[in-house]
Amino acid sequence: MDTGDRLLTPGEVAALFRVDPKTVTRWAAAGRIGSIRTPGGHRRFRESEVRALLEGEGMLDEAEETERPRNTGPAAPTGPGPGPANAGMY
Amino acid sequence: MDTGDRLLTPGEVAALFRVDPKTVTRWAAAGRIGSIRTPGGHRRFRESEVRALLEGEGMLDEAEETERPRNTGPAAPTGPGPGPANAGMY
């Protein structure tokens, strides 16, 4: 079984998820996806993990997330819109 | 366990890190990874050291960033020398 120990670059993961490489970096920084750092500081991602994330989310109703750190704070999201709540403190 | 004093070629190390052999050569030139030179000038890398570097944060809840001081000085070129001096001590 090729679980796929191959490593993917941020750009490749971004292409798989149709997001910006910066977003993938943000996931890694937040610990939402495992990352391996090269001695130079760049990140590499395990293809097996990426594939698991790609497949595991789209099957049944997503009533259960794996382990999402809930919002720490009295967040009262009255906003119904599924908009990208990006604070953008950068 | 045989952490392996085996020597790996730049191509092997590059495949493990999913980088180009040239990048591995740069790591060696920058002192980020120990290297042994053959009389012909080619480099060989210790598998134990490579694995230690490879053993990054897998899927542990990891949100910290290893502080990476910029290259401010000549790091130890070939370091460990004789003995089971395992690098990776940070």
Add this chain to the structure above:
DNA sequence: GCCCAATTGGGTAATTTGGGTA
């Protein structure tokens, strides 16, 4: 989204390595 610095990868030419054979 933007910026810049650092790292990485591609290209080519020359040398070294390793295997097979004479």
Add this chain to the structure above:
DNA sequence: ATTGTCCAAATTACCCAATTGG
């Protein structure tokens, strides 16, 4: 069995462009 030569693959070093990180 030892030595020598040939050839294919890998590695090195230089350049510059693209990707990545903060």
